[in-house]
Amino acid sequence: MSSSTKSSLDSKVVVVPGGTGNVGEGIVRAFLKAGATVIVPSRSRSRLAELVKLIGPELAGQLKTVAAGYATFDEADQLATKLVTDFGHIDHVVASVGGWWAGKALWQTTDDDWQKVFVDVATSHMALARSFVPRLSEDGSYTTIAGFSSQKPYPAAGIVSMQGAAQLMMRQALSAELGGQRRVNDLILGPIINRSRPGGDPDWLTSDQVGEAAVGVARTPSITDEHVVLDNVDDLKKALARMAA
Template sequence: MNDTTWTTPDLTGHRVLVPGGTGAVGEGVVRAFLEAGAEVIVPTRSEERSAEFRTMLGHAADEHLHLVVHDYTSFAGAQDLVEQIVHFRGGLDSVVAPIGGWWQGSTLAEITEQDWHSAFTVLGTTHMAVLRAALPYLTDAGAYTVIVGDSSAWPVPGSGLVSMEQAALLMMQRVAAAETGSSRRVFSLVLGPVTTRHAEGFVEAKDVGTVTVAISAGPVPSASIGLHDHGEVQTALSLLTAGEAR
């Protein structure tokens, strides 16, 4: 992003958990928080994946990056992860959850039980497990942000399970925001096509990361924010910096 009005906030000591951080969009989130000086905790599937991700980040992977091998896809696993972070880091300030992936398969009338399990149940359970474990521990210094795609609102034939799962996550954010009121800040970012190491889009993965940093650093109450082009990135940053969001 080439915006001279944006100044990266100082998040020194800010503890952020980024489940899904090794993914293409997650990489942009991790880079942005590291640039802000935060302590960034990224769970991975294996030591090999940790090493690969650290190499991919290059010089950005400094002493503030904490890669931990941990399965957080179940309620028990996510609870254990969060409790370990709170114990060893002294607390948890923010969560940014770019958990997920794309699924292309059959029509809804043709899906198998395995399709349903892998494309809806597993991802939905993982998001719910992380939110229920982390939300009670979050400090006033940060926020919880779930990242979804436009498929949450626009049906894609042959990828209906993705649309259903993403729509459920949007409602999860709204319910969590309503239930916690002013005691917690819970956001959703709704993304159009994103430029990553795998694809070309209309916003950069690093831009997504920059907006999540602004959310965690600022006082804006819970909201859902769309990021579909550079203009919407600039608008989001302006509103978040000013202390308001639509």
């Protein structure tokens, strides 16, 4: 590893929308361990309080929780403006927003399902990118977390796949438009072992390992405009070796 090309995260400010979630928790913990100040916005004060407990007193000192949503362009703009005012700069954003849903074929989808699983999540991702990317520090990065279903259709979970595909294309469009001015990447995850699903195949990543990968992406200038596919532990090992090179 060349320290001249890797940025320390000690004085960095990292925003993790979705940090209260199953995967987000591991991302928050990994950035705190790496020395960053981590800001987690949420619609729910009780989920923020639960996150602080899960992280524990040893690491929670640099965890800053903000009871604020980002469901609309206005809300995300207000959030980003407030964070820049309060913290002075935003270095990295890792958006781990949205979750799993299944049970209906596309032709059975209701208005409510579509709104909740596609429209609300896609709008939040777009609102976050729209408000935060232009405010990132010059050496900052934006990473969006997606699932395997964004590249492969799953029967009875089609609207999750459609939202994930839109999210990946949003990242690619950002890359095309930014032309290297800021680093943007996505992590495409396989199934993740987490607090809601503590068991699983030993090849699956844990949410803490997703965090390790997200920290690696934030610290590695050569990783830019990429799909970082992390289906299993072997993929993670290869990605981390590349980040350490």
